[in-house]
Amino acid sequence: MQRDKLGRFLEAVKVDVVAARALATKKAKKAAADQPSWFRKTLGFVPFSYQQELIDAFNAYQFLAARWCRQSGKSWIISALLLNYAVTHDDSYIAVVGPSWRQTKLNIRRMGYFLRKLPPSQYLKPGRTILRFTNGSVIEAFPNNPDTIRGPTLQVVWWDEVNFTPNDADLYDAILFTLGTTDGKLIATSTPWNADSIFWKMCFHKDWADFHRSHVGVDRATAPGGPLRPGMIEKIRKQFGEDPSRWRREMEAEYAEDEDVWLSQSLIVSCVGTVKTCGEDLQLWNPERSYQGDLFAGLDMAQVKDYCVLSIFERLNDKLLLRHLKIFSQPTKYAHVLGYVKALQDRWGGFSKIRVDMTKDGPSLLADMEDAGIANAEGVNFSVPRKSEMANLLKQRMTNGQLFYPLVTWEKPYRGEICSELNVEKYDLRKDGAIAFSHPNGTHDDVFWSMALAIFATVQMKPFDLEAMKFG
Numbered sequence: 001m002q003r004d005k006l007g008r009f010l011e012a013v014k015v016d017v018v019a020a021r022a023l024a025t026k027k028a029k030k031a032a033a034d035q036p037s038w039f040r041k042t043l044g045f046v047p048f049s050y051q052q053e054l055i056d057a058f059n060a061y062q063f064l065a066a067r068w069c070r071q072s073g074k075s076w077i078i079s080a081l082l083l084n085y086a087v088t089h090d091d092s093y094i095a096v097v098g099p100s101w102r103q104t105k106l107n108i109r110r111m112g113y114f115l116r117k118l119p120p121s122q123y124l125k126p127g128r129t130i131l132r133f134t135n136g137s138v139i140e141a142f143p144n145n146p147d148t149i150r151g152p153t154l155q156v157v158w159w160d161e162v163n164f165t166p167n168d169a170d171l172y173d174a175i176l177f178t179l180g181t182t183d184g185k186l187i188a189t190s191t192p193w194n195a196d197s198i199f200w201k202m203c204f205h206k207d208w209a210d211f212h213r214s215h216v217g218v219d220r221a222t223a224p225g226g227p228l229r230p231g232m233i234e235k236i237r238k239q240f241g242e243d244p245s246r247w248r249r250e251m252e253a254e255y256a257e258d259e260d261v262w263l264s265q266s267l268i269v270s271c272v273g274t275v276k277t278c279g280e281d282l283q284l285w286n287p288e289r290s291y292q293g294d295l296f297a298g299l300d301m302a303q304v305k306d307y308c309v310l311s312i313f314e315r316l317n318d319k320l321l322l323r324h325l326k327i328f329s330q331p332t333k334y335a336h337v338l339g340y341v342k343a344l345q346d347r348w349g350g351f352s353k354i355r356v357d358m359t360k361d362g363p364s365l366l367a368d369m370e371d372a373g374i375a376n377a378e379g380v381n382f383s384v385p386r387k388s389e390m391a392n393l394l395k396q397r398m399t400n401g402q403l404f405y406p407l408v409t410w411e412k413p414y415r416g417e418i419c420s421e422l423n424v425e426k427y428d429l430r431k432d433g434a435i436a437f438s439h440p441n442g443t444h445d446d447v448f449w450s451m452a453l454a455i456f457a458t459v460q461m462k463p464f465d466l467e468a469m470k471f472g
Helices: 004-031 033-045 047-060 075-086 100-115 167-181 200-206 230-241 244-250 265-272 335-349 361-371 384-399 418-423 446-456
Strands: 063-068 093-097 130-132 139-140 156-160 187-188 213-217 295-300 307-314 319-327 351-356 379-380 425-429 437-438
Touching: 004 033, 033 075, 047 063, 047 075, 047 213, 047 265, 063 200, 075 093, 075 100, 075 139, 075 156, 075 187, 093 167, 093 361, 100 130, 100 156, 130 156, 139 167, 156 167, 167 187, 167 200, 187 200, 200 213, 244 418, 265 384, 265 418, 295 335, 295 379, 295 446, 307 335, 307 446, 319 418, 319 446, 335 361, 351 361, 384 437, 384 446, 418 446
Parallel strands: 063 187, 063 213, 093 139, 093 156, 156 187, 295 351, 351 379
Antiparallel strands: 130 139, 295 307, 307 319, 425 437
């Protein structure tokens, strides 16, 4: 008898809990429908005016292209906006895509920060690549692979950094296919890069007028109207002082490219490693783990003015894949650099060859490397014809579709990313017919030359044929 009473009591409690949870979920969903209040009360921030304009445009239009400057808060506001969509639209399936698998997972992590501010009744335990909600909605990260994203039926797709996606036309076609039966939404975001791209068409082409276009430059994104601080903006302005094209792209969110750069923006973006371009979604190897491969390294030495950079490529079949990139802090301590190289050599089974810039230090540097136990090192003097030889080989491998790298960004020892670093090197035809290379003051080309050294390590270094090195 008492067991029956206890059972009925527990069942009643269970029913009450379920009912209370359902009521709480209903209230939370109703609260989320009031977007301005929900952003303020639930997520704890008030959107800037241009962010609110983006929210309004997302609600009003099916296709949206947001061309915003760096650090203007586009990933922040879209993460919050898609979270709001998920809790207010039952059983919605939302995809996040981008140039690299790593980048899309970072956006999921950013959404996870907001997710924990929601009532616990609204979501399930978050995963690294997927967020699930109790109303049946899902937000999932997809790799940059048109074949993968073509399968599901989606209500919303967020395509981040569209202009840095190598197979942009294929991916766009796949995205449209997933939205075809739902009349779903596409929000495309990026800072500008190459103009012969899908994102440029979204922003400017007359045949793509169904895209609502949002443009935010540094002026709108600077405090008090945005998150950028005036003091930091002035530092960036000085840093980009002799590279106005980069300032226009990254801070004014306008398209710009110098005609005299050695590697074009389109070529650089085509070499971002994805499943479609090179067979895997490239990520840098963890220097603390053990790997095996046919490895070639380039070490561009510097101490104070420039940065010392180590690049390591794996030769896999007929492809060269960037596996490691290390930018050492200034001032460079050679003992630290050589110790780092030795540790990687031992952990990764050695280098087939490592070519090092010995222009300043001469043969003594190779002797120091030998004393440190670094094998297969070979010095390179950065003469005008030798630099031309290395730069030509790097460009040739990229043009032939043999060289790939992940979409790497870094904050230390200075803020940078691989596409801009490769685009910074300029060239000029000298009177004697040779090619001279340079980079604007305030910029760095050490990553460029480190990678060129590593690619140069894959071929035999021959004596110069000066006539062959002339332009044309």
